[in-house]
Amino acid sequence: MVKEYLGRYWLIFFVAAVYLFLYIPIAVLITFSFNSFLYPFQWVSFSTKWYWELWHSSEIWEVTQNSIIVAVSAVILSLLLGLSFVFYSARSRLRFVAPFFYANLAIPEIVLAVGLLSFFNFFSVPLGFTTLIAGHTIIGLGYSIPILQSSFAEIDYSIIESSLDLGATIHQTFFLIIIPMMAPAIIACSLLVFTLSLDDFIIAFFCTGETAQTLSLYILSTIRTGITPTINALSSCMLLLSSLLVVIFCSFGSRVRVL
Amino acid sequence: MNIFKQCKQYFFEDLPFFFSMPAIVWEVIFFCIPIICIVGISFIKNWDVSAFSGITLFHYIKLFQPIYLKIIVRSFLLAIWTSFLCLMFGYPLAYYLACKASQSIRNILLFFLILPLWTNFLTLIYAWYFVLEKHGLINDILLSLGLISAPLVMLHSLFAISIVTFYCYLPFMILPIYVILEKLDRTLVDASQDLGANMRQTFLRIIFPLSIPGVLTGFLLVFVPAFGEFAIPLFIGGDKYMFTGSLIEHYFLIARNSSMGAAVTSLSCLLVLVVTLFLRWSIKKKFSYIEGRK
Numbered sequence: 001m002v003k004e005y006l007g008r009y010w011l012i013f014f015v016a017a018v019y020l021f022l023y024i025p026i027a028v029l030i031t032f033s034f035n036s037f038l039y040p041f042q043w044v045s046f047s048t049k050w051y052w053e054l055w056h057s058s059e060i061w062e063v064t065q066n067s068i069i070v071a072v073s074a075v076i077l078s079l080l081l082g083l084s085f086v087f088y089s090a091r092s093r094l095r096f097v098a099p100f101f102y103a104n105l106a107i108p109e110i111v112l113a114v115g116l117l118s119f120f121n122f123f124s125v126p127l128g129f130t131t132l133i134a135g136h137t138i139i140g141l142g143y144s145i146p147i148l149q150s151s152f153a154e155i156d157y158s159i160i161e162s163s164l165d166l167g168a169t170i171h172q173t174f175f176l177i178i179i180p181m182m183a184p185a186i187i188a189c190s191l192l193v194f195t196l197s198l199d200d201f202i203i204a205f206f207c208t209g210e211t212a213q214t215l216s217l218y219i220l221s222t223i224r225t226g227i228t229p230t231i232n233a234l235s236s237c238m239l240l241l242s243s244l245l246v247v248i249f250c251s252f253g254s255r256v257r258v259l
Numbered sequence: 260m261n262i263f264k265q266c267k268q269y270f271f272e273d274l275p276f277f278f279s280m281p282a283i284v285w286e287v288i289f290f291c292i293p294i295i296c297i298v299g300i301s302f303i304k305n306w307d308v309s310a311f312s313g314i315t316l317f318h319y320i321k322l323f324q325p326i327y328l329k330i331i332v333r334s335f336l337l338a339i340w341t342s343f344l345c346l347m348f349g350y351p352l353a354y355y356l357a358c359k360a361s362q363s364i365r366n367i368l369l370f371f372l373i374l375p376l377w378t379n380f381l382t383l384i385y386a387w388y389f390v391l392e393k394h395g396l397i398n399d400i401l402l403s404l405g406l407i408s409a410p411l412v413m414l415h416s417l418f419a420i421s422i423v424t425f426y427c428y429l430p431f432m433i434l435p436i437y438v439i440l441e442k443l444d445r446t447l448v449d450a451s452q453d454l455g456a457n458m459r460q461t462f463l464r465i466i467f468p469l470s471i472p473g474v475l476t477g478f479l480l481v482f483v484p485a486f487g488e489f490a491i492p493l494f495i496g497g498d499k500y501m502f503t504g505s506l507i508e509h510y511f512l513i514a515r516n517s518s519m520g521a522a523v524t525s526l527s528c529l530l531v532l533v534v535t536l537f538l539r540w541s542i543k544k545k546f547s548y549i550e551g552r553k
Contacts, residue, residue: 005270015355018348022375028396032389085282108487108531109506111524114511115293118300118521130500134289141282160276184392199379219381223494235382242377250370
C-alpha cells in the first residue's frame with residue numbers, strides 16, 4: 001500500500017523537496033531582515049528598522065543610481081546594436097556572423113572580465129563607467145542578438161514586402177511594422193539585459209576602479225567585512241524587484257523563445 | 260548634385276553593411292581583442308605596457324607544478340561534480356514540469372524556477388550564511404532535535420562550497436531540459452507504449468535520447484561558469500581553498516602578475532573548450548540517429 005503510494009507520488013515529493021531546498025535559504029534571509037537584533041543569527045522581535053536604515057542611507061542611493069545608469073545604458077546599447085544588426089543583416093551574408101555572438105556567453109565570465117581589464121590597461125583607458133558599460137553590453141549582445149533574430153525570423157516576410165509595395169519607405173516599414181511586431185521580444189530582451197547588468201559583479205569587480213561603485217560591488221564589499229541585517233533588507237528589496245521583473249518577463253516571454 | 264545622388268544611392272545599397280557593422284565592431288573591440296590580449300600576454304616574459312621583454316613558455320611550464328595542477332584539477336572536479344548533481348536532481352524536475360504538471364501549476368513552478376536566475380548571485384550566496392553558520396538553520400535544527408551536542412562547523416569546507424555551487428546552478432540545468440522535453444513529440448511516447456515498451460524502456464530509449472541536446476546545453480551552462488567560479492570559494496570557502504577563479508583573481512588583482520594570470524586563464528579556457536568539443540563529438544557519435552531523424 002505504502003509502496004504503491006510512493007511509486008505514484010515520488011516525483012511530486014521529489015519536486016517539492018527540490019523547491020524547498022531552493023527556497024529555504026531565501027526564506028531565512030528574508031526572515032532575518034525583519035529581526036530587530038543586530039546579531040544576525042538570533043531572532044529577537046519583529047522590526048522594520050533595517051529597511052528604515054536602508055532608506056536613509058545615502059550610500060545605498062548613490063550606488064543604486066550608478067547601477068541603474070550602467071544597466072540602462074547597457075540595455076539601450078545592446079538593443080540598438082542588436083536591432084540594427086538583426087534587421088539589416090537578415091538578407092545579407094552577414095547574418096551568418098550571428099552565431100558568433102553566442103561565444104560571449106559560452107566562455108566563463110571571469111575570462112571576459114580579465115580580458116577587458118588587460119585590454120583597458122594596455123590602451124591606458126581609465127576604468128570607470130564607460131568600461132563597465134562596454135563589458136555589460138558585450139554580455140547583453142550575447143542575449144539580445146539570438147533573441148531578436150529568432151523573433152525577426154518569425155515575422156512573415158510577405159508582410160514586409162506588402163508594406164514596401166504599398167509605398168512605405170524602408171524606415172517607415174521598420175518603425176511601423178517591424179518594431180511593433182517585435183515588441184514582445186524587445187521588451188523581454190531589455191528586461192533580461194537590465195537584470196543581468198544589475199546582478200553582474202564579476203565584470204564590475206575587475207573592470208571598475210574606485211570611481212564607479214555599483215550595487216553588486218557594494219554588497220560584495222559589505223559581505224566581505226561581515227554580516228549586517230541591512231544587507232538582508234537590501235537583498236529582500238532586490239528580490240522583490242526581480243520577482244516583479246520576472247512576472248513582466250513571463251507575461252511577454254510566453255510569446256518569445258528565450259532559450 | 261548628380262554626384263551627391265549617386266553617393267546617396269550607394270549608401271542605401273550598402274545599408275545592410277553600414278548598419279550591421281556597429282555590433283560587429285563592438286564585438287571585435289570588446290570581445291575578440293581582449294581575448295587575443297589575454298592569450299598574447301600569457302606568452303610575454305614580464306608583462307609591462309611600456310617595455311616588451313620577449314616571448315616565453317615559462318608561465319605555462321610553471322603551471323604544471325603540482326601546486327597549480329591541484330587547483331585546476333580541484334576546480335575541474337567541482338565543476339563536473341556540480342553538473343552531475345544538477346543533472347541528477349534537475350532532470351526529474353524538468354520531466355515533471357514538462358510532462359506531468361498541469362498548466363497552472365507549471366506556470367507557478369516555472370516562475371519560482373526563473374526567479375533565482377534573476378536574483379543577484381551574491382544574495383543567493385549570502386543567504387547560505389544563515390543556513391550553514393555556526394548558529395545557522397541546520398545547526399539550530401540539529402541541536403534542538405538533540406542529534407548533536409555542539410554546533411557543526413560547516414562553512415569553509417569543500418562540502419559547503421559544493422552544496423552552494425549546486426544550489427546556485429541548479430536552475431541553469433533544469434530550464435534547457437524543460438524546453439526540450441516540452442517540445443517533445445508525444446506521439447512517439449504513445450507509439451512506444453503501444454508497441455509494448457514499459458515506462459522504463461520508453462524513458463531510456465525514447466525520452467532521454469531525444470532530450471540529449473537539452474542535457475548538453477544544461478551541462479555547459481553549469482560546467483563553464485562553475486569551473487571559473489570565484490565568488491563561492493571566496494565567501495563560503497573563506498579563502499581556504501583556491502580554485503581557478505580565485506587563482507586568476509589573485510594574479511590579476513593582488514599579485515599583479517598579469518602574465519601568470521593570463522596563462523591560467525588561457526589554459527582554463529582551453530580546458531573548457533576541449534571538454535565542450537569532446538562532449539559534442541561523443542554525443543554526436545553515440546546518438547547520431549537523432550540527427551538523422553531530423
